[in-house]
Amino acid sequence: MTSVPRVVVLAGGVGGAKFTLGVREALARAGAPQATVIVNTGDDLWLSGVRLQPDVDSVLYALAGVNDTQRGWGRAGDTERVNEELQAWGAGWPWFTLGDLDLGTHLARTGWLRDGLTVTHVVERLSRRWHLGIRMLPMTDTEVDTHVVMADGSRLHFQEWWTRHRAGLAPVAFESPGIEAAVPAPGVGEAIANADIVLIAPSNPVVSIGPILAVPGIREALSTTPAQVVGVSPVIGGRVVRGMADVCLTAIGVDTSAGAVAAHYGARADGGVLDAWLVAEEDAAAAASVDALGIRAVVAPLWMTDVDASAAIAETALAL
Ligand code: GDP
Ligand code: CA
Numbered sequence: 001m002t003s004v005p006r007v008v009v010l011a012g013g014v015g016g017a018k019f020t021l022g023v024r025e026a027l028a029r030a031g032a033p034q035a036t037v038i039v040n041t042g043d044d045l046w047l048s049g050v051r052l053q054p055d056v057d058s059v060l061y062a063l064a065g066v067n068d069t070q071r072g073w074g075r076a077g078d079t080e081r082v083n084e085e086l087q088a089w090g091a092g093w094p095w096f097t098l099g100d101l102d103l104g105t106h107l108a109r110t111g112w113l114r115d116g117l118t119v120t121h122v123v124e125r126l127s128r129r130w131h132l133g134i135r136m137l138p139m140t141d142t143e144v145d146t147h148v149v150m151a152d153g154s155r156l157h158f159q160e161w162w163t164r165h166r167a168g169l170a171p172v173a174f175e176s177p178g179i180e181a182a183v184p185a186p187g188v189g190e191a192i193a194n195a196d197i198v199l200i201a202p203s204n205p206v207v208s209i210g211p212i213l214a215v216p217g218i219r220e221a222l223s224t225t226p227a228q229v230v231g232v233s234p235v236i237g238g239r240v241v242r243g244m245a246d247v248c249l250t251a252i253g254v255d256t257s258a259g260a261v262a263a264h265y266g267a268r269a270d271g272g273v274l275d276a277w278l279v280a281e282e283d284a285a286a287a288a289s290v291d292a293l294g295i296r297a298v299v300a301p302l303w304m305t306d307v308d309a310s311a312a313i314a315e316t317a318l319a320l
Contacts (some may be wrong), residue, residue, distance in 0.1 A: 005196040005318060007035035009046065012208020013055040014072050015234055015241070015304075016040070017062035019201040022310025024063065025134050029311070036135045040203070041119065042146045042176055042211025043113060043158050048092040050106035051113055054159075055125055055208065056138060057105060064130035072242070075101040081255040120185045137191065137247070139212045139285045142182035146207055149173040167244035171251040175213050184217045192221040199317055200231035200273070202241075202302065204260050206248035213273065224274045230276045230317045231265055233258040234304055237282035260288035267294035276320050278302060278313065284318060296320070 009023055010015075020037050027035055046136045054073070061067035061075060069075045078099030086092045098106070105126065112122045119141040127136050131206045132300045146158035155175070161167060178275040192198060203209050213219050222229055235258045240246045258279045266272015274295045279287055280302040290297035300320065304310040 003116055005030075005032055006194060006227075007032070007036055007318070008191050008195040008198045009037040010083060010198065010200050010203075010209060010212050011037050011055070011059060012040045012203030013043075013058035014243070014284050015207060015222045016055065016201040016203040017059045017067070018304040018310055019199075019203075019232065020059055020134060021062055021307050022304065022312070022314040023199065025307050025311035026314035027164045028133065031316075032320070033170050034134050036137060036187075036195075038119070038139055038185075038188055039123075040140045040212050040213060041130065041140060041209065042144055042179075042214075043141070043162075045157065045159055045254045047096065048086055050058070050098075050103070050110045052098075052106055053109065053138075056126070057102070059136060060105075060126055060132070063132040063134055063136075066130070067225070073101045078102060093160070093164070118185075120187070127290075137187050138185050139188065139218065140182040140215050141185050141198070142175050144178040144182050144211065144215075146211060148179060149175060167247040171249070173205055173251065174210070174248065176214055179211065179214045180216065182215045184215055184221070189217060189221045192218070192225050192227070195225060195227040197318060197320070198222065198225060198227045198229045200229065200265070201219070202232040202234035202304070204234065204240075204243070204245040204248060205243065205254070205264060206252055209265075219273065223268060223271070228275045228320055229268060229273055230278065230320055231262070232278045232285065232313060232317065233261060233280055233302060234295060235261055235283070236280040241303075242264065248300070257286060258283040259289045262286075262297075265291055265295075269294050278315075 024073040045046045052244045079103045081099050119138045124180050147155045148161040149155050254260050262277045284299045287297035300316045
């Protein structure tokens with residue numbers, strides 16, 4: 001690593017946010033410049049007239065230190081008065097709670113979008129309120145969606161499948177309508193091209209990292225960057241740590257194992273995106289199969305129990 005590495009992180013929501021906190025801490029300790037985090041916008045949606053960006057907000061709130069760490073999403077100490085009113089009107093989704101403070105964010109964002117600001121500008125404005133110590137970029141300014149396709153051909157919006165059905169219905173595919181026409185947000189291509197290291201957070205490979213890689217141009221930028229591309233396994237001991245990412249992996253025919261997820265991302269030398277893959281100590285036995293793919297496997301503790309643990313993971317990756 002050069003003395004002042006330029007670092008880019010690709011991140012989804014909660015797992016991405018925990019990892020991004022660790023990257024910020026590791027870079028601060030090294031006296032390095034702030035990183036750029038490129039955040040998934042594939043599960044953004046309109047609800048009750050406002051634009052929600054679940055992953056942007058998870059990363060934003062975590063970096064600002066105002067996130068609800070108990071619940072895992074939304075603002076700490078939030079209330080639900082407005083949500084109760086929405087329910088009384090029969091507006092929105094009864095199974096999808098919008099906190100009052102959170103709604104403040106959504107209203108601000110929606111107002112700025114209505115004023116004609118791009119998503120990039122909106123994210124930049126949201127970032128100004130707190131000292132985040134990291135530059136946040138959305139993956140794209142284009143509106144894209146994530147749909148879940150069932151065996152009978154019916155489809156649900158990702159958030160309905162995830163939140164209402166708790167990923168309980170077995171899907172056969174995930175689709176991202178609009179993604180073919182999407183272009184990387186301004187600055188995304190440059191950040192990747194000029195990075196010394198690109199870190200793929202231990203986020204959901206299918207619905208968090210998947211949409212980022214599916215934006216035309218981003219995969220190409222990763223294949224041509226002189227940076228090392230290092231991924232962190234979201235699978236520990238053959239299981240996803242929290243959430244239902246295993247159902248997503250199964251649906252696309254990928255085993256819930258550190259080796260299978262590495263193979264899914266693929267070696268850069270082989271048309272994939274990875275140079276190296278951090279594997280949990282519990283999955284050390286998978287290291288040889290990862291190496292055999294042409295991806296350098298590095299075994300390390302991967303539990304992001306607190307900022308120090310996340311920073312240690314980031315330091316291991318940065319040392320490559
Ligand atoms: P979402 O968009 O809010 O669902 O969050 P992400 O996609 O960013 O992250 C979800 C993923 O984070 C899950 O697949 C988890 O396996 C992974 N994850 C959560 N906590 C940890 C952890 O402590 N260590 C590792 N390695 N992965 C984690
Ligand atoms: Ca998400």
